[in-house]
Amino acid sequence: xxxxxxxxxYEVKENRIKYGNNELEAPERVNGLKLFxxxxxxxxxxxxxxxxxxxxxxxxxxxxxxxxxxxxxxxFLATFxxxxxxYKAGKEFDLLNKVNERTPVTVFRNSSAVIVPKNEIVRHDVxxxxxxxxxxxxxxxxxxxxxxxxxxxxxxxxxxxKKNHSTADNYEGAYPPNKVYRGTTxxxxxxxxxxxxxxxxxxxxxxxRQASEITGLKTPLELQLGRLGKYIGWAGISVASVIFxxxxxxxxxxxxxxxxxxxxxxxxxxxxxxxxVALIVMAVPEGLPMSVTLSMALSMRxxxxxxxxxxxxxxxxxxxxxxxICTDKTGTLTCNKMKVEYCNIHTGDMLxxxxxxxxxxxxxxxxxxxxxxxxxxxxxxxxxxxxxxIDYEKIRxxxxxxxxxxxxxxxxxxxxxxxxxxEKFMLLLKGAPEIILGKCTKLxxxxxxxxxxxxxxxxxxxxTSRGMRTLAFARAEISYEDKMLPINDLIDxxxxxxxxxxxxADHMRPGIPESVEKCKRAGIRIIxxxxxxxxxxxxxxxxxxxxxxxxxxxxxxxxxxxQRLSEEEAAAAAKKLKVVFRARPxxxxxxxxxxxxxxxxxxxxxxxxxxxxxxxxxNIGLSMGSGSSVAKQASDIILLDDSFSSVVTAVKWGRSIxxxxxxxxxxxxxxxxxxxxxxxxxxFIGVEFPFTVTxxxxxxIIMDTFAALALASEPADENVLYNKPRKTGNFIITGKMLKxxxxxxxxxxxxxxxxxxxFNRDGIMSVKELSMFFTTFVMLQFWNLFNARTxxxxxxxxxxxxxxxxxxxxxxxxxxxxxxxDAFGGDxxxxxxxxxxxxxxxxxxxxxxxxxxxxGRVIKVKRKTRK
Numbered sequence: 001x002x003x004x005x006x007x008x009x010y011e012v013k014e015n016r017i018k019y020g021n022n023e024l025e026a027p028e029r030v031n032g033l034k035l036f037x038x039x040x041x042x043x044x045x046x047x048x049x050x051x052x053x054x055x056x057x058x059x060x061x062x063x064x065x066x067x068x069x070x071x072x073x074x075x076f077l078a079t080f081x082x083x084x085x086x087y088k089a090g091k092e093f094d095l096l097n098k099v100n101e102r103t104p105v106t107v108f109r110n111s112s113a114v115i116v117p118k119n120e121i122v123r124h125d126v127x128x129x130x131x132x133x134x135x136x137x138x139x140x141x142x143x144x145x146x147x148x149x150x151x152x153x154x155x156x157x158x159x160x161x162k163k164n165h166s167t168a169d170n171y172e173g174a175y176p177p178n179k180v181y182r183g184t185t186x187x188x189x190x191x192x193x194x195x196x197x198x199x200x201x202x203x204x205x206x207x208x209r210q211a212s213e214i215t216g217l218k219t220p221l222e223l224q225l226g227r228l229g230k231y232i233g234w235a236g237i238s239v240a241s242v243i244f245x246x247x248x249x250x251x252x253x254x255x256x257x258x259x260x261x262x263x264x265x266x267x268x269x270x271x272x273x274x275x276x277v278a279l280i281v282m283a284v285p286e287g288l289p290m291s292v293t294l295s296m297a298l299s300m301r302x303x304x305x306x307x308x309x310x311x312x313x314x315x316x317x318x319x320x321x322x323x324x325i326c327t328d329k330t331g332t333l334t335c336n337k338m339k340v341e342y343c344n345i346h347t348g349d350m351l352x353x354x355x356x357x358x359x360x361x362x363x364x365x366x367x368x369x370x371x372x373x374x375x376x377x378x379x380x381x382x383x384x385x386x387x388x389x390i391d392y393e394k395i396r397x398x399x400x401x402x403x404x405x406x407x408x409x410x411x412x413x414x415x416x417x418x419x420x421x422x423e424k425f426m427l428l429l430k431g432a433p434e435i436i437l438g439k440c441t442k443l444x445x446x447x448x449x450x451x452x453x454x455x456x457x458x459x460x461x462x463x464t465s466r467g468m469r470t471l472a473f474a475r476a477e478i479s480y481e482d483k484m485l486p487i488n489d490l491i492d493x494x495x496x497x498x499x500x501x502x503x504x505a506d507h508m509r510p511g512i513p514e515s516v517e518k519c520k521r522a523g524i525r526i527i528x529x530x531x532x533x534x535x536x537x538x539x540x541x542x543x544x545x546x547x548x549x550x551x552x553x554x555x556x557x558x559x560x561x562x563q564r565l566s567e568e569e570a571a572a573a574a575k576k577l578k579v580v581f582r583a584r585p586x587x588x589x590x591x592x593x594x595x596x597x598x599x600x601x602x603x604x605x606x607x608x609x610x611x612x613x614x615x616x617x618x619n620i621g622l623s624m625g626s627g628s629s630v631a632k633q634a635s636d637i638i639l640l641d642d643s644f645s646s647v648v649t650a651v652k653w654g655r656s657i658x659x660x661x662x663x664x665x666x667x668x669x670x671x672x673x674x675x676x677x678x679x680x681x682x683x684f685i686g687v688e689f690p691f692t693v694t695x696x697x698x699x700x701i702i703m704d705t706f707a708a709l710a711l712a713s714e715p716a717d718e719n720v721l722y723n724k725p726r727k728t729g730n731f732i733i734t735g736k737m738l739k740x741x742x743x744x745x746x747x748x749x750x751x752x753x754x755x756x757x758x759f760n761r762d763g764i765m766s767v768k769e770l771s772m773f774f775t776t777f778v779m780l781q782f783w784n785l786f787n788a789r790t791x792x793x794x795x796x797x798x799x800x801x802x803x804x805x806x807x808x809x810x811x812x813x814x815x816x817x818x819x820x821x822d823a824f825g826g827d828x829x830x831x832x833x834x835x836x837x838x839x840x841x842x843x844x845x846x847x848x849x850x851x852x853x854x855x856g857r858v859i860k861v862k863r864k865t866r867k
Contacts, residue, residue, distance in 0.1 A: 002143050003362075003393060004192065006108030006126040015122040022121040022137050022198035023101055024205050036083040073694075073828070103629065105136045106362075106373050108192075113362035113373040123195050130190035130360055130374075131406050132628025135180045138202045139193035141165035145404050146189035149180060154203060160187040185630055188406070190360060228665075228732070232672060233280070239676045240276040246683050247272045274693045279679055298713055299657045307625075307641040308650045315636035318620050320654030322524055322603045323725050324595050326588065326614075329530035329537065330469075331376070331624060331642045332605050333544050334506040338380035341468060344459070345500035354473045354499060355381045356392035357399055358416040358428040360406070363392075375407075377469065380504050403487045407431065409531050409584050417478065417487055425478040427490055432533075432582075433460045433501055436472035439491070440498040456498065463503035467539030469532060473499040508543050515648045516545040522651060523724035529580045529588050534558070537581035547578045555579070559587035570594040588614040601728060605639070605647065606631050622647060648721070655720035658732075659792065664711040666737045667788040671781055673745035675699060678752050678777075687756050687765065692830045695774055698821065699781075706810045711788060713806035719793070736792070744787075744849075748780050771822060771831040772838055778818050779846040785811060787853040794860045797850060 007015065102117040108126040109116075118136045121127065126142065129135060135149065141163060148160040154175065163177050175181065180193050183204035199205055248269070251257035257268050300310045310316055330336055345351040361374030363382050370386075372379025385392050400419045407414035413431025420426055429436055437453035460470050474496040482490060519526055528541050538556065541547035547556065556579035563586065565573060574594040580587060588604065592614050595602045604611075604618035607627030612634035615621030623635035624642040632638055639646040675691070682690035691699070733741075755776060759769040786797040789807070793799075801807060819839075825831035834842075 002192070003111075003113070003396065004108040004126045004142065005111045007122070007124060008110055011124070012109065012122055015124055019123040019201070020199055021119050022195075023119045024199055032083075036080065103134070103136070103632075104626070112364050112366075114364050115371070115373060121195060121198060123198055125195045126192060127195060128190070128192050128373075129180075129186050131186050131188055131408075132630050133186045134629030134633075135182055135184045135186070137182050137195045138197035138204075139180055139195045141178045141180065141191055141193045144189065144191040145401065147186065147191040148188040150185045150187045151175060151181065152184075154181055154184060163189075163191060165191070189404070190406070232669070236280045236672075236676065239680050240279040243279065243680060243683065244272050244276040247275070250683065275689060279676070279696060296657060299653055299660075299716075302716070303650065303653050304640075306649050306653075307639065307643070307646045308653070309625075309638040309640055310636070310650075311632075311638060312636040315620050316654055316657050318601065318654070318728070319603065319637065319650045320656075320658050320720075321601045321725050321728050322620060322651060322654075324525045324527065324600045324602050325519065325647060326527045326529050326591060326595075326602060326604045326618075327644055327647070328605050328607065328624075329528055329532060329540050330506060331607065331626065332639075332644045332647075333508060333512050333528065333540060335509050336376050336506060336626070336642060338376050338469065338504040338506050340380055340384040341503050341505045342463060343384065343500070343502040345473065345502070350475075350499060351473070352385055352390045352392070352395055353399070353418070353420070353426070354428050354430065354475065355385055356390075356395040357401060357418045358414060358430050359392075376506075377471065377504065381471075381502065384502070402483065405487050405491070410586075411435075412531065415487055415491055417483070417490065419483075425480065425483045427476045427478050427487070427494060427496075429474040429476075429491075429496060430471055432531075433457060433470055433472040434533075436474050436496075437498060439496045440474050441495040442497045453498075456501075460501055460503075461533075461535055464533045464535035465539065467536055467543065468503040468505050469536060470501050470503050472501045475499060508540070509643055509645070511645050513543070513545045515645045518648050518721050519651070520545075522721040524651065527574075527577050527580065527591070529583045529591065531559075531583055532581060534581045537579050541579045551578060556581065559583035563587050563590060567594070567597070571597050574598065585611055585614060589617060592618050601725065603647065605644075606635070607642075622650070652716050652718065652721055655723070655726075656714070656716040658726070659717070659720060660711055660714045662732060662734070662737060663714065663788045663791045664708055665732065666740055666791060667707050667711065667781075667785060669733075669741045670744050670748070670784060671699065673741060674748040674752070674777075674780075677745075677749050678756075681749075681753055682756065685753070685757060686760050686763065690752075690756060691774070691777075694825075694829050698817075698829070699778070706814060707785060707788075710785065710804075710807040710810040713804050714789065715800055715803045717793070740791075744784060747849075748777075751780070752777060767830060767832045768834060771825075772834050772842065774829075774831065775818065775822055775834060775839075776842050776846060778814075779842055780849055782811070782814055782818075783847050783850040785814075786850050790853065790857060794857045794864070796854060796857065 101119040104115045105118050105121060106113055106128040107116055107121065108114075108128070113128065121137050125137075127136065127139065141147070142165055144163055144165045147163040149163050151161045151174075161175065161177070163180060165178055179196075180191065181204060182197075182202040197203075197205075248257065251268060258265055296310075296316050300316065303310055327333065343351070355378075359375075359378040359382065361372060361378035361382055363379065363386065364371040364373050370383065372382075382392050398421055401416050402419055402425070403417040405411075405415040407430075411431075412435045413429055415430075416428045418426050418428060429439065434457065437456055440453065443456065456472075460472070464470055476490075476494040476496045478490060478494065482493075485493075516526060526546050528537065528544070528546050530537050530540075532540075534556070538547060541556075542549070555576045557573065557577060559580055559582050562570065562573065562580060562583075570590060571594045574591060575598065577591070580591060583591075585606075588606070588611065592602050592604055596617075596619070601619045603620040603622055604614050605622045605624070606612070606615045607624035611623075611627075612630050615623060615631060615634040620637065621635035622637045622639055623631040625638055625640040626642055637650055639650075675696070678690050679696075752773065755773050756765075759765045759773065789799075789801075790797050821829050822831050822839075823833050
């Protein structure tokens with residue numbers, strides 16, 4: 001492949017101004033007004049609005065329309081806050097989708113190969129693509145080598161389209177063979193093209209718009225919560241129906257309500273109906289799905305900042321339940337920055353040609369240093385040439401690559417057919433030593449051929465046992481008559497001369513042993529799956545803490561040996577495996593299936609196109625930020641920094657998200673239980689309406705929306721990594737949660753019913769007393785919101801509270817609005833100012849809910865300390 005000058009910085013700037021960036025328009029979302037109006041599609045809200053309007057009409061005749069007007073205002077307020085929450089969640093997803101536009105792409109600029117984000121490509125840029133890459137923009141080919149492109153996203157055909165850089169006048173397919181298009185994927189080969197269209201001007205941009213892959217999914221958790229919501233809803237409907245029947249029957253018996261068609265009777269029935277409907281609105285947790293979505297969206301944005309891009313919503317919750325992680329070695333456990341430590345070939349013309357010509361990598365040399373564009377292993381070899389004052393670019397200019405077979409994990413070698421300066425044709429091989437040596441009949445420097453591959457492997461093993469990656473080189477001279485034969489036939493037909501090998505070190509990433517230890521502590525088993533030789537694999541696994549010498553050889557296996565096992569044998573072997581070496585993608589896929597058949601929740605890392613089946617089949621697929629587009633599309637999460645430490649971060653966030661939802665659920669169900677029991681008990685203890693419709697709607701705002709916003713924003717907790725993985729089939733409401741809900745709910749019910757009985761001891765309850773009752777209810781929930789933060793924790797409710805600004809703001813808003821409602825609610829909220837003294841008393845007494853919880857947590861800590 002040739003090198004190109006490409007655009008200079010000035011031309012890039014000019015083309016960006018003239019033609020725009022390479023960005024597609026964001027997927028269309030429902031506009032704000034329509035989204036707000038959709039909130040009124042709920043049948044219960046419609047019924048409540050209709051009843052309120054009728055109540056206003058009847059109230060105009062008897063002077064009692066104030067509360068009905070207040071109900072209308074409260075409905076609008078509740079729907080508006082719900083609209084804001086959903087709108088914010090949508091914006092969070094839009095921000096996440098923009099990250100996908102920043103996929104790294106290799107382009108030629110200023111006579112060098114550089115990496116730029118996909119959205120910064122401009123028209124007339126010269127772009128390099130190879131196997132597994134997604135075509136980032138439309139363009140015309142300048143150079144190509146066995147290029148096959150999957151154009152199914154455009155033409156719907158499953159077979160790949162052959163591409164070449166020659167002029168295309170007559171062709172059979174839907175698209176010219178010398179042009180490539182955005183959104184298609186390179187199946188094989190490589191190519192260099194000049195960009196002719198970007199963004200919405202591309203064929204892909206004209207025919208479709210990228211939609212979020214997150215927003216439309218229903219996760220298992222959401223389905224579980226949906227069922228829970230229905231149960232709660234039916235409970236609310238039952239209680240509301242009983243209250244409506246009891247109120248109607250009571251007033252009928254007392255003669256207050258008759259069935260004559262009068263405005264007074266209609267007004268009474270409407271009031272009872274609104275009470276029942278408002279109770280249902282309060283009981284039905286319509287904010288529960290929204291709280292899950294919001295929690296995911298907020299957390300996913302924070303995960304992206306921590307180099308973990310979540311592509312699919314279900315991955316958040318599933319990652320927290322992972323029991324096994326099958327991880328790559330190179331780039332995930334190691335730095336993916338290879339350096340040649342030893343080479344047994346003299347750095348002459350033979351080695352230089354083998355490295356420079358049988359490679360697709362480039363070096364980008366700048367003031368900031370040397371950056372490898374392409375495969376890190378090939379880049380290390382090019383750097384080795386540079387250190388020995390050999391110009392690889394000049395070698396490429398003087399010689400011509402006629403055909404190429406790219407490396408993949410199945411064949412484990414790369415081959416290039418090269419026409420050398422003297423018209424001689426050479427077939428160059430580079431790859432796994434045992435594969436290359438198996439194709440060789442002669443060792444370089446030994447014309448007699450007495451040297452053996454066994455002795456060569458013995459020398460190589462000295463370096464692999466130290467954790468180094470080794471590559472062997474071989475070559476064969478091809479006759480002029482055979483140069484047009486397919487490269488695969490040439491490899492099979494010719495005997496090769498072994499040239500030598502190079503040993504490269506890829507050092508462990510900082511913090512990997514600590515991350516592995518965290519996973520073990522969290523009950524997660526780690527299996528390293530690598531294409532390296534056993535010595536290299538074991539050395540790295542030992543350094544990472546995945547495998548120890550005392551483990552023996554029973555928990556490691558080669559990919560080929562694992563592939564030979566039956567399904568039952570594979571499932572049994574997978575239970576104890578820690579290292580799979582010389583693994584191919586098919587071996588990784590079989591391992592995933594074996595683990596899942598045994599009930600494990602499997603997370604898999606991968607970066608290559610051939611990893612896509614395993615990534616897709618796993619419960620959670622984790623692709624590398626530097627990996628192929630095919631791998632990324634098959635994955636659920638992209639590790640932007642390629643590091644195993646980010647896998648641990650994903651586990652931590654997954655568990656924390658689930659716990660935040662549990663916190664919200666416990667808080668909401670406690671209010672539900674308290675409000676329903678108090679509302680149902682009221683008529684039976686002589687209190688007609690413990691809560692008015694507007695009060696219930698305000699409680700609904702606190703419970704559904706404000707609490708969801710506050711608790712969904714809780715920061716990730718490192719302590720979740722001390723727990724074992726949850727089972728995905730477990731119900732989200734645990735025994736501890738149920739105990740808290742019933743215990744706290746019963747405590748609140750006793751206090752509130754006690755207040756009603758005390759205030760109603762003389763058969764009369766003043767508006768001020770009812771105001772004190774309402775304020776007490778709200779303040780109990782206010783302090784309990786702090787307690788909800790401590791679910792499964794013995795820490796203080798104020799621990800790390802500064803990290804959750806949303807919680808502080810929302811708690812302050814609830815308190816401020818309750819003060820305003822008490823002072824100015826009047827007939828709308830059925831309130832009367834209770835005075836500063838009563839406010840102080842209620843605040844102090846209700847705060848005992850929090851201080852009691854704090855005391856309980858202190859006692860638990862002391863007990864643990866003593867143990």
